[in-house]
Amino acid sequence: MQRYSAFSLFKHALSHHQHWQQAWRNPEPKPYYDIIIVGGGGHGLATAYYLAKEHNIKRIAVLEKGYLGGGNTGRNTTIVRSNYLWDEAAQLYEHALKLWETLSLELNYNVMFSQRGVLNLGHTLQDMRDIERRVSANRLNGIDGEVLDPAGIKKIVPLINTSKNTRYPILGASWQPRGGVARHDAVAWGYARAADALGVDLLQGCGVTGFDLAGDQVKGVQTDRYGTLGAGRVGCVVAGNSSVLAGYAGFELPVESHPLQALVSEPIKPVLDTVVMSNQVHGYISQSDKGDLVIGAGIDSYTGYGQRGSLPVIEHTLAAILELFPMFSRVPMNRQWGGIVDTTPDACPIIGKSPVDNLYFNCGWGTGGFKATPGSGHVFAGCLAEQEIPALAKPFGLDRFYSGALVDEHGAAGVAH
Amino acid sequence: MLRIYCPICEEARDEPEYHYAGQAHIVRPSDPDQCSDQEWGEYLYFRSNLRGLHREMWYHAAGCRKFFNVLRDTQSHEVKASYRLGATPPDQEEVRL
Ligand SMILES: Cc1cc2nc3c(=O)[nH]c(=O)nc-3n(C[C@H](O)[C@H](O)[C@H](O)COP(=O)(O)OP(=O)(O)OC[C@H]3O[C@@H](n4cnc5c(N)ncnc54)[C@H](O)[C@@H]3O)c2cc1C
Ligand SMILES: [Zn+2]
Numbered sequence: 001m002q003r004y005s006a007f008s009l010f011k012h013a014l015s016h017h018q019h020w021q022q023a024w025r026n027p028e029p030k031p032y033y034d035i036i037i038v039g040g041g042g043h044g045l046a047t048a049y050y051l052a053k054e055h056n057i058k059r060i061a062v063l064e065k066g067y068l069g070g071g072n073t074g075r076n077t078t079i080v081r082s083n084y085l086w087d088e089a090a091q092l093y094e095h096a097l098k099l100w101e102t103l104s105l106e107l108n109y110n111v112m113f114s115q116r117g118v119l120n121l122g123h124t125l126q127d128m129r130d131i132e133r134r135v136s137a138n139r140l141n142g143i144d145g146e147v148l149d150p151a152g153i154k155k156i157v158p159l160i161n162t163s164k165n166t167r168y169p170i171l172g173a174s175w176q177p178r179g180g181v182a183r184h185d186a187v188a189w190g191y192a193r194a195a196d197a198l199g200v201d202l203l204q205g206c207g208v209t210g211f212d213l214a215g216d217q218v219k220g221v222q223t224d225r226y227g228t229l230g231a232g233r234v235g236c237v238v239a240g241n242s243s244v245l246a247g248y249a250g251f252e253l254p255v256e257s258h259p260l261q262a263l264v265s266e267p268i269k270p271v272l273d274t275v276v277m278s279n280q281v282h283g284y285i286s287q288s289d290k291g292d293l294v295i296g297a298g299i300d301s302y303t304g305y306g307q308r309g310s311l312p313v314i315e316h317t318l319a320a321i322l323e324l325f326p327m328f329s330r331v332p333m334n335r336q337w338g339g340i341v342d343t344t345p346d347a348c349p350i351i352g353k354s355p356v357d358n359l360y361f362n363c364g365w366g367t368g369g370f371k372a373t374p375g376s377g378h379v380f381a382g383c384l385a386e387q388e389i390p391a392l393a394k395p396f397g398l399d400r401f402y403s404g405a406l407v408d409e410h411g412a413a414g415v416a417h
Numbered sequence: 418m419l420r421i422y423c424p425i426c427e428e429a430r431d432e433p434e435y436h437y438a439g440q441a442h443i444v445r446p447s448d449p450d451q452c453s454d455q456e457w458g459e460y461l462y463f464r465s466n467l468r469g470l471h472r473e474m475w476y477h478a479a480g481c482r483k484f485f486n487v488l489r490d491t492q493s494h495e496v497k498a499s500y501r502l503g504a505t506p507p508d509q510e511e512v513r514l
Contacts, residue, residue: 243466254462256439257491301437302419305468305492310418312433345462402458 001197003108023189024196029203032230033059035384036221037237038208038245040064041073042184043362043369044237045191045202046377047384049107052198054378055385060200063223065207069188072239073370075307075339077262077296079275079284080371081118081179083138083145088395088407089348090141095392096375097178103374109190111182112289116274118179119153121324123168123280131174138176146175156274161326168281168323181275181286187373210248211359218249218359235360235384240305240340242363251355254401255342255364258299259309263317263336265328267291276324283320293331295321299341299367308338341366346406351380352389352397360384361398419489422499425481438474440464441486442506468492472506 002008002021012020035051037044040062051057064070080100082093104110122128135145146152150162153173162170196202205225212220212228220230236245240257267290277284283297297317300309314336322329344350344364349372351362362380365372375392382390389397400406419432446452446460465471471491476484488498488507498507 241468243464244468252459252463252465254458254464256464256466257468302473302489302494303437303466303471303491304494306494308494310432312418401462402454404454404458 001108001193004110023193024202027201027203029061029201029206029226029229030059032220033061033201034232035060035235036229036231036233037062037235038221039071039236039238039241040068040188040192040202040204041071041237041239042069042187042191042373043073043239043365043376043380044235045069045188045195046373047235047237047362047380048200048377049191049195049198050378050381051385052195052200055381057385058199060195061229062195062200062202063206063208063221063229064202064204065224067204068192068202069185072260072339072341073188073373074185075262075337076184076370077284077286077294078181078184078370079118079179079277079286079368080113080182081176081275082143082371083118083120083134083174083176083179084409085134085137086407086409087137087141089409090138090143092349092375092379092392092396093372094141094143095378096372099374099378100182100371101178103182103187103190107190107194109186109193111186111190113180113182114289115178115180116286117156117175117177118275118277119148119156120174121153121170121276121278121280122172122174123170123278125171127280128172131172135174144176144178146177148173148175157272157276159271159327160276160324166323170324179275181288182370183289184370187370191373191377208245208248211356213249213356216355217357231358233358233360233384235362235380237362237380239342239363239365239369242342242361246354246361249354249356249359253350253361253363253398254345255350256303257305257340257342258302259304259306259338260296260299260341260367261309261313261317261336261338262294262296263314263333264288264292264294265331266334268293268331278320278324281320281323283317283324285321285325292334293328299343300338305340306338307340343367345401347409348407349376349396350398351376351393352383354398419494419496421475421487421496423477423480423483424485424499424501424504425483426477430477430480434477434479436476436478438476438484440466441472441474470497474502
C-alpha cells in the first residue's frame, strides 16, 4: 500500500496526480474463504480489517451487493458520542470512541474525525432529571460529560434560542466535549483500503441470495454474481437487511427495518461548530466542513425497505430545528434522502452467534451505529475469530430476548443516533 | 406520504391521521405461564420484518380511533389492501403486484 503523507502529496503533484495507486484491488473471488463478511458498510469493512490485522486470518472476503459504503454508512448524519446510560452500552460505545481518536493514524487515511462536542438538550423537568442521571452514570464509567444550564449552552452555541417564550424552552443540556462528527465515506474507504492492503478481497456488486447449509451449519454463501462461495464462518453485517438474510437461514430476528431520513441545506458560512440534539422537540443539527447544515430526526413509524420516508417526518423535524434556530428559516434545503435502519426492542445492537452454527450476526444498530463503527468491527472480529465471545459483546447476544436481560437505551441515551 | 384506506370510515386519508401499530396477526399465547422463555421471547420480540408484502396494523387516531389491518409492500410502500380486524386477510396471491 502506498502511504499517504504530505510528502507523497507533493511528489504526486509534480506528475499532476496521474499516478496514484488505486485505493483497493478489484479481485477475482477465491472458491473458499476462512471468513466471509456479508455487507460492505463501515461495520463490515472494519470487521474485515481487524480480522486480518489482529487475528491474523488469511482468507477473508467482504461481499457487498452494491458499492462499498453505499448503505447507511454513506447516508448517516455522522454524530459520534459515547454518553449512553447503561454500563454495557456505555463501555461498548466508549471503546469505539477511543478507537476513533486514533483512527486516521491507524488507517493512514483522514477520516476527518472532529471532536467538536455534542449537546443533548433538555426541555422539561424530567428531561433534566434524566440528563443529570445519565451524566453521573457516564462519569462513573470514565466518560466525559457535564450538565449545562441555558447560559452555559449559549456560551457554546450563541445562535441558539434560549428564550423562555418558546413552546418548549431549553432548560439545560448534557455536554460531551469528546463527541463530534467524522466523514462517513472516508471511514468506509479508509477501512476498505487498509483491509485490502492486508489481503482482504473486497467483492462489490455481489449480493448474497442464500446460504449453503449442511444440517445446522453454514458452509458457504450463494451469490448473484459468483455462484456459491465456501466459507468456514460467515458474519452478516447488513443493517436494514438483516431480517432478509436471517430469513435465508430460516430464522427470525428481533429487528424491524424502518426508513430514517436526513437532509442538508445548501452550503453557508460557518455558523455552528458543534452538534446540537434534542429528543424532546425531536431534531438534531450540525454543520459539515463543506458548510451545509446536516439535519435529521426520528424514524418513520412504519417498516420499510425503500430507502425513503414520508414528508410529514421532514416537516416535523424542520419545525423543531426552527424552534431552536429561528434564523435558519431562510436557508434553502438542498437534498433529502433515507436509509433503512435495523431497530431492536431495546435500541441496542445484536452481536454474536445465530441459531445456525458458524453463522454470526452484527446488526440492530438502528439509528445510531455510525459512532460505533470502529468498536463494532473490533468486537465482531473477536466473535468471528475466537471461540469465546469478547466481554464487550457478551451482553448483546440474541439470548437476551429470551432471558429478558435487555439493555434498555431507549430514552436513556438522550436521543437516537 | 402514504394514503391509507380506513375500512371503518370507508375513506382514504393521509398518513398523519394514523399511527402504525406493527405486524398483524400475532397471536398471544393462550397460557403465558406455560410458555418457555423461548416461546415468550419470540412472541414479545421476534418479527417477520418482511421485505415485500407485509400484513400490519394501523390505528386511525384522528378518525374513527379504531385499529384495522393493512397489506402493504414494504419495498415500494404501496398500500395494497385494508381490512377489518378479524376479517380474513386478502390472499396475497390475489393482490395484483
Ligand atoms: C439518515 C440516517 C442518519 C443516521 N445518523 C446517525 C448518526 O448521526 N450517528 C450514528 O452513530 N448513526 C447514525 N445512523 C445509523 C448508522 O448509519 C448505521 O447504524 C451504521 O452506518 C450501520 O453501518 P453498517 O455498516 O452496519 O450498515 P450499512 O452501511 O447499511 O452497510 C450494510 C451493507 O450491506 C449491504 N447488503 C445488504 N444486503 C446484502 C446482501 N444480501 N448481500 C450483500 N450485501 C448486502 C448493503 O448494500 C450495505 O452496503 C444514521 C442512519 C441513517 C439512515
Ligand atoms: Zn377510520
